[in-house]
Amino acid sequence: xxxxxxxxxxxxxxxxxxxxxxxxxxxxxxxxxxxxxxxxxxxxxxxxxxxxxxxxxxxxxxxxxxxxxxxxxxxxxxxxxxxxxxxxxxxxxxxxxxxxxxxxxxxxxxxxxxxxxxxxxxxxxxxxxxxxxxxxxxxxxxxxxxxxxxxxxxxxxxxxxxxxxxxxxxxxxxxxxxxxxxxxxxxxxxxxxxxxxxxxxxxxxxxxxxxxxxxxxxxxxxxxxxxxxxxxxxxxxxxxxxxxxxxxxxxxxxxxxxxxxxxxxxxxxxxxxxxxxxxxxxxxxxxxxxxxxxxxxxxxxxxxxxxxxxxxxxxxxxxxxxxxxxxxxxxxxxxxxxxxxxxxxxxxxxxxxxxxxxxxxxxxxxxxxxxxxxxxxxxxxxxxxxxxxxxxxxxxxxxxxxxxxxxxxxxxxxxxxxxxxxxxxxxxxxxxxxxxxxxxxxxxxxxxxxxxxxxxxxxx
Amino acid sequence: xxxxxxxxxxxxxxxxxxxxxxxxxxxxxxxxxxxxxxxxxxxxxxxxxxxxxxxxxxxxxxxxxxxxxxxxxxxxxxxxxxxxxxxxxxxxxxxxxxxxxxxxxxxxxxxxxxxxxxxxxxxxxxxxxxxxxxxxxxxxxxxxxxxxxxxxxxxxxxxxxxxxxxxxxxxxxxxxxxxxxxxxxxxxxxxxxxxxxxxxxxxxxxxxxxxxxxxxxxxxxxxxxxxxxxxxxxxxxxxxxxxxxxxxxxxxxxxxxxxxxxxxxxxxxxxxxxxxxxxxxxxxxxxxxxxxxxxxxxxxxxxxxxxxxxxxxxxxxxxxxxxxxxxxxxxxxxxxxxxxxxxxxxxxxxxxxxxxxxxxxxxxxxxxxxxxxxxxxxxxxxxxxxxxxxxxxxxxxxxxxxxxxxxxxxxxxxxxxxxxxxxxxxxxxxxxxxxxxxxxxxxxxxxxxxxxxxxxxxxx
Numbered sequence: 001x002x003x004x005x006x007x008x009x010x011x012x013x014x015x016x017x018x019x020x021x022x023x024x025x026x027x028x029x030x031x032x033x034x035x036x037x038x039x040x041x042x043x044x045x046x047x048x049x050x051x052x053x054x055x056x057x058x059x060x061x062x063x064x065x066x067x068x069x070x071x072x073x074x075x076x077x078x079x080x081x082x083x084x085x086x087x088x089x090x091x092x093x094x095x096x097x098x099x100x101x102x103x104x105x106x107x108x109x110x111x112x113x114x115x116x117x118x119x120x121x122x123x124x125x126x127x128x129x130x131x132x133x134x135x136x137x138x139x140x141x142x143x144x145x146x147x148x149x150x151x152x153x154x155x156x157x158x159x160x161x162x163x164x165x166x167x168x169x170x171x172x173x174x175x176x177x178x179x180x181x182x183x184x185x186x187x188x189x190x191x192x193x194x195x196x197x198x199x200x201x202x203x204x205x206x207x208x209x210x211x212x213x214x215x216x217x218x219x220x221x222x223x224x225x226x227x228x229x230x231x232x233x234x235x236x237x238x239x240x241x242x243x244x245x246x247x248x249x250x251x252x253x254x255x256x257x258x259x260x261x262x263x264x265x266x267x268x269x270x271x272x273x274x275x276x277x278x279x280x281x282x283x284x285x286x287x288x289x290x291x292x293x294x295x296x297x298x299x300x301x302x303x304x305x306x307x308x309x310x311x312x313x314x315x316x317x318x319x320x321x322x323x324x325x326x327x328x329x330x331x332x333x334x335x336x337x338x339x340x341x342x343x344x345x346x347x348x349x350x351x352x353x354x355x356x357x358x359x360x361x362x363x364x365x366x367x368x369x370x371x372x373x374x375x376x377x378x379x380x381x382x383x384x385x386x387x388x389x390x391x392x393x394x395x396x397x398x399x400x401x402x403x404x405x406x407x408x409x410x411x412x413x414x415x416x417x418x419x420x421x422x423x424x425x426x427x428x429x430x431x432x433x434x435x436x437x438x439x440x441x442x443x444x445x446x447x448x449x450x451x452x453x454x455x456x457x458x459x460x
Numbered sequence: 461x462x463x464x465x466x467x468x469x470x471x472x473x474x475x476x477x478x479x480x481x482x483x484x485x486x487x488x489x490x491x492x493x494x495x496x497x498x499x500x501x502x503x504x505x506x507x508x509x510x511x512x513x514x515x516x517x518x519x520x521x522x523x524x525x526x527x528x529x530x531x532x533x534x535x536x537x538x539x540x541x542x543x544x545x546x547x548x549x550x551x552x553x554x555x556x557x558x559x560x561x562x563x564x565x566x567x568x569x570x571x572x573x574x575x576x577x578x579x580x581x582x583x584x585x586x587x588x589x590x591x592x593x594x595x596x597x598x599x600x601x602x603x604x605x606x607x608x609x610x611x612x613x614x615x616x617x618x619x620x621x622x623x624x625x626x627x628x629x630x631x632x633x634x635x636x637x638x639x640x641x642x643x644x645x646x647x648x649x650x651x652x653x654x655x656x657x658x659x660x661x662x663x664x665x666x667x668x669x670x671x672x673x674x675x676x677x678x679x680x681x682x683x684x685x686x687x688x689x690x691x692x693x694x695x696x697x698x699x700x701x702x703x704x705x706x707x708x709x710x711x712x713x714x715x716x717x718x719x720x721x722x723x724x725x726x727x728x729x730x731x732x733x734x735x736x737x738x739x740x741x742x743x744x745x746x747x748x749x750x751x752x753x754x755x756x757x758x759x760x761x762x763x764x765x766x767x768x769x770x771x772x773x774x775x776x777x778x779x780x781x782x783x784x785x786x787x788x789x790x791x792x793x794x795x796x797x798x799x800x801x802x803x804x805x806x807x808x809x810x811x812x813x814x815x816x817x818x819x820x821x822x823x824x825x826x827x828x829x830x831x832x833x834x835x836x837x838x839x840x841x842x843x844x845x846x847x848x849x850x851x852x853x854x855x856x857x858x859x860x861x862x863x864x865x866x867x868x869x870x871x872x873x874x875x876x877x878x879x880x881x882x883x884x885x886x887x888x889x890x891x892x893x894x895x896x897x898x899x900x901x902x903x904x905x906x907x908x909x910x911x912x913x914x915x916x917x918x919x920x
Binding site for chain 2: 031032033034092093095096099157158159199201203210211212213214215216217218219220221222223224225226228229232233235236237239241243275279280281282283284285286287288291293296297300302304305306307308309310311312313314315316317318319320321322325326328330332355356357358359365366400401402403426429430431432433434
């Protein structure tokens with residue numbers, strides 16, 4: 001491959017690009033924790049300033065009911081396509097804190113990686129877009145080879161309510177030919193990867209109540225309902241021993257992948273044993289029999305309990321029958337499953353399976369459908385070709401088991417597909433302690449994105 | 461009933477007796493929380509000082525590996541029986557704090573009750589023994605009508621390990637004819653009650669581990685084991701929908717109460733509907749079909765989950781597959797069930813029912829057998845007769861579903877029965893927010909205990 005000017009510019013500015021990202025990562029913009037609201041606002045300010053510095057115009061910090069959106073654009077390439085860059089500047093909580101080898105908001109460079117919460121998900125990846133635009137302007141004499149818009153949110157990790165409200169109300173402002181999102185990963189180290197499918201997500205909180213107050217288990221044990229045990233009984237019925245979801249109707253609309261897609265997965269460099277040992281780190285994998293690991297994580301719905309709390313869990317022994325217990329629960333959805341229908345099924349199932357003496361309530365934290373991207377779209381073609389060039393290998397098309405709800409909103413309200421071009425690695429530990437992002441992937445990501453924008457601009 | 465001198469003395473000193481108890485209740489002697497170790501020591505000092513003040517001799521604060529024991533005696537009544545008074549000065553944690561109407565360690569007098577953690581369990585009841593002895597000495601010219609020993613512990617709410625080690629090593633020092641414990645309740649308001657049966661307790665912590673670290677539920681959901689869900693699956697198998705324990709062998713040695721005892725329970729003033737509504741406060745009671753509520757809470761084993769924790773339970777949504785989860789679990793035991801055998805059954809059951817991909821470990825926090833007291837013992841006869849006199853009603857004989865492990869230790873190592881003479885009320889809220897103790901029961905308890913000691917001394 002012949003190095004382009006933009007490649008050279010990126011190489012010459014690597015250390016500054018890294019320093020800027022580290023400053024961004026130091027802001028603990030945890031969107032789910034109210035005590036970090038100020039930090040989230042600070043991160044929004046950082047994003048706005050970095051967009052201005054990159055030469056974007058009409059930079060706006062848009063206040064919402066929760067956390068701000070940041071918008072910016074550069075629209076001086078008439079006749080050229082428009083790309084809408086999306087990312088998020090908020091991060092997951094870092095707990096359990098004691099498992100971090102270096103503090104989550106004091107980025108540490110070790111073994112060629114940046115260790116920090118948000119290093120990969122999504123600050124590191126989002127910031128590549130900004131640096132790609134800066135690099136393109138530098139080598140194109142202050143102009144860009146196409147029109148570009150940025151819409152960056154601060155609520156991706158808490159359901160993305162504000163952007164969901166914003167997009168349908170600002171269709172003209174956000175009008176574009178394609179969206180570009182870097183919030184996914186390479187299938188394997190060095191393998192250029194485009195993601196063409198995402199699972200949807202329904203996230204719930206289920207609360208169980210039993211007795212009016214915590215009771216002494218000696219006096220009342222044997223006769224009083226136990227809220228913790230009631231919740232355990234309920235949740236245990238959600239899946240059979242093999243992991244098949246037992247909620248009636250849940251598999252009704254599950255679309256099977258095309259045989260060609262299943263066939264293509266078999267060619268991917270994937271070792272179930274490596275996955276089990278090095279990524280999951282458990283004695284055994286679980287899940288539906290007769291489905292491959294890739295099918296189970298990409299193309300099948302799931303029911304997971306993310307957390308549970310109730311009763312006494314301090315040191316020592318306390319003999320209470322707890323009055324209350326709560327669980328965080330989600331279902332990942334696959335194409336053709338409708339979030340509203342799934343929600344209704346789950347609520348009815350909870351009602352029908354709540355043990356006697358227990359009262360349950362279901363709260364909905366978020367709900368979004370699965371997404372499929374048409375691999376024959378011109379932007380996907382260009383992306384695949386640039387990606388292959390930069391990495392020197394054929395681009396693979398995969399799905400992701402994760403959920404990026406905004407991709408669905410862009411499809412529904414703006415009528416555009418999304419190029420899901422991510423540079424994370426499978427062991428980057430998103431949402432886990434010691435989240436990392438490989439420094440070389442950060443630089444290659446900037447180059448690839450800049451080259452994609454250049455090529456996509458030239459293609460029209 | 462003709463008032464005795466001791467009755468008069470108690471009545472004349474009521475307000476001072478109350479003030480002293482309030483001072484005792486202000487000490488947050490929560491034995492299970494390491495940060496309260498100093499408070500527990502302070503409570504031990506308070507007990508020692510109050511025993512000295514009451515005229516007891518040889519007062520000793522006995523250091524242990526955890527919390528001190530307090531010993532004292534008065535042994536100048538040759539030829540008279542010896543009573544060993546037991547109680548505990550430690551209390552349960554007060555959480556959930558937000559449900560207390562007044563702070564748990566700032567006793568509040570409302571509607572004839574003392575509201576405070578430990579008001580009934582067991583500071584208020586233990587302190588009655590001290591005040592009964594003080595009153596007896598006052599009316600017996602500085603002497604006592606019988607020999608008396610006190611052994612008060614500070615670990616009852618955390619398993620009582622230190623006293624369990626102490627008793628078998630000090631059989632001579634603790635030699636007595638009978639033990640006296642006030643850590644139970646009246647069957648109903650105004651009904652003199654002797655407890656002749658206690659359930660045993662095996663208290664466990666079960667930890668489940670799945671993946672090596674918390675995982676992103678999008679990337680891994682469908683293939684990675686979930687520690688929280690694994691623990692849920694395991695625990696859900698402990699009981700069927702009717703509350704019958706499913707651990708093999710668990711009912712093998714369960715002794716059925718004698719028909720006469722079951723008959724006597726039917727005569728007790730008990731309304732299942734009142735119990736459900738006013739004590740439990742749930743929509744329905746639970747437990748084994750075909751067993752009365754009294755049988756279920758007094759004479760049947762139980763399996764309860766006291767608390768569970770794992771994964772993310774903060775505000776908002778976090779999509780992790782948790783690596784670890786832990787539950788606090790206990791089984792209440794009935795006569796003839798051996799704690800060691802039950803422990804072995806539970807451990808084997810855990811091993812055999814742990815879901816695939818999950819690793820479980822069982823930690824034992826305490827284990828003690830159920831207790832039966834022979835109602836024909838002379839001390840029980842005397843206690844019943846004094847109790848009936850003071851309260852003006854026939855004494856009823858009941859069991860308690862709770863566990864007082866020391867009663868078993870006294871039987872095993874000292875060969876003595878225990879008079880379980882408690883003055884709590886069923887709605888006193890032991891281990892719950894707003895624990896209370898009725899002020900008049902405190903005074904009547906002091907009188908009844910003093911009269912019992914007097915009568916038991918005279919009976920020999």
